[in-house]
Amino acid sequence: MYGWIWRHLPGNTGVRALISLVLVLAIVYILFQYVFPWAEPLLPFNDVTVDNGMAVNR
Amino acid sequence: MGTRLVVRTLSELCVTVGTLIVLLVVYVLYWTGVRANSAMDSEVHRLQERWSAAAGGQLPGQGPGAQAGGNNGAPAGTDAPAGAGTAGQGAGTGTGTGSTGPGAKTVPRKSPPPSGKSFAVMYIPRLGRSWAKPVLQGTGTDVLKKGLGHYDGTAGPGETGNFAVAGHRRTYGDPLKDLPELRSGDPVVVTDGTTWFTYVVDGAPFTTRPDDVGVIDPVPAESGYRGPGRYLTLTTCEPEWGHSHRLIVWAHLDATEPVAEGKPKALLSRPTGPFRSP
Numbered sequence A: 001m002y003g004w005i006w007r008h009l010p011g012n013t014g015v016r017a018l019i020s021l022v023l024v025l026a027i028v029y030i031l032f033q034y035v036f037p038w039a040e041p042l043l044p045f046n047d048v049t050v051d052n053g054m055a056v057n058r
Numbered sequence B: 001m002g003t004r005l006v007v008r009t010l011s012e013l014c015v016t017v018g019t020l021i022v023l024l025v026v027y028v029l030y031w032t033g034v035r036a037n038s039a040m041d042s043e044v045h046r047l048q049e050r051w052s053a054a055a056g057g058q059l060p061g062q063g064p065g066a067q068a069g070g071n072n073g074a075p076a077g078t079d080a081p082a083g084a085g086t087a088g089q090g091a092g093t094g095t096g097t098g099s100t101g102p103g104a105k106t107v108p109r110k111s112p113p114p115s116g117k118s119f120a121v122m123y124i125p126r127l128g129r130s131w132a133k134p135v136l137q138g139t140g141t142d143v144l145k146k147g148l149g150h151y152d153g154t155a156g157p158g159e160t161g162n163f164a165v166a167g168h169r170r171t172y173g174d175p176l177k178d179l180p181e182l183r184s185g186d187p188v189v190v191t192d193g194t195t196w197f198t199y200v201v202d203g204a205p206f207t208t209r210p211d212d213v214g215v216i217d218p219v220p221a222e223s224g225y226r227g228p229g230r231y232l233t234l235t236t237c238e239p240e241w242g243h244s245h246r247l248i249v250w251a252h253l254d255a256t257e258p259v260a261e262g263k264p265k266a267l268l269s270r271p272t273g274p275f276r277s278p
Helices: A002-008 A013-042 A052-057 B002-072 B083-097
Strands: B118-123 B132-137 B148-150 B161-166 B187-191 B195-208 B230-238 B245-258
Touching: A002 A013, A013 B002, B002 B118, B002 B132, B118 B148, B187 B230, B195 B230
Parallel strands: B132 B148, B161 B230
Antiparallel strands: B118 B132, B118 B187, B148 B161, B187 B195, B195 B245, B230 B245
16 A cells, blocks of 8 residues: 555655655644544543533534 | 565554554544643633723722622622623622622622633632633533533522533543542632632532533532522543543632732632642
8 A cells, every 4th residue: 555655656765755744744634633623522531511412402 | 466465455554543543542632632721721811811901991990889899798789880890799799798608699690601702710729720721601512622611501600509610521631630639628719800709619529420410400409508509510521531420529609809809818828728638
């Protein structure tokens, strides 16, 4: 998988390394900005109220 | 060749999933805290700025109002024209009556602040000298990312009834991580910009079921309070990293002072004062 990506990146080794770094950073950004905020409420750390069902609807 | 490709792809997938999990843990344990702390600090800052701006404009009128309230002693049911005037008067009556007994008169309930907006700052010296968190209206997930949440429909700070507030125990800045450390006699100070409300904790933290809405009743049945009064309830999750139960702390209003008279005693004394841990 990673080898396949590497082979399909353009340029020489330096350019490929740079593009890989940018790709990794972009993926981490998307995860922290969009994916994890969506996934985090599914974990049990948000239930701090005694009227959970109602609080969600508010 | 085929086997090698399968094995390599499989191990790459495992490494990817592992990295994802590590990143998620970093997000939950660290990044939510960074974001929440900066959000809470800016909420507190914004509130203080708004209050100091309001105080600058209305302080001359507020002084006599507070004094008049103190002189009257008995709670006045009249509504002052300006918001600051009402708060000043309320503060005056509070100091006049001292500790509020079961026979305390009902304070006219103000309309609740808009949902999701911060309206008060809470200080709990037991949780740290610099522990100051904003209180926002509502207890939705997004609200609790920016501070403590005030249950809709419960009393406001200093009002007769139950000022019920929820907060994260873990993640999002861990605001109520040390809630179990609270014990009888610990002060919980709340300010709405015009008045300091000093609540005093009663009893040890109480563990209950997640659906026990009775704990935020005006007079919570299990709290030991018998008559109507001015109470405060803090709720968070229990155990620390779970959601099978809730941890409840109750407090009653002990004193109210106008902000103009400076910080209340509870915030000035070091934790080694009367609230020292045994």
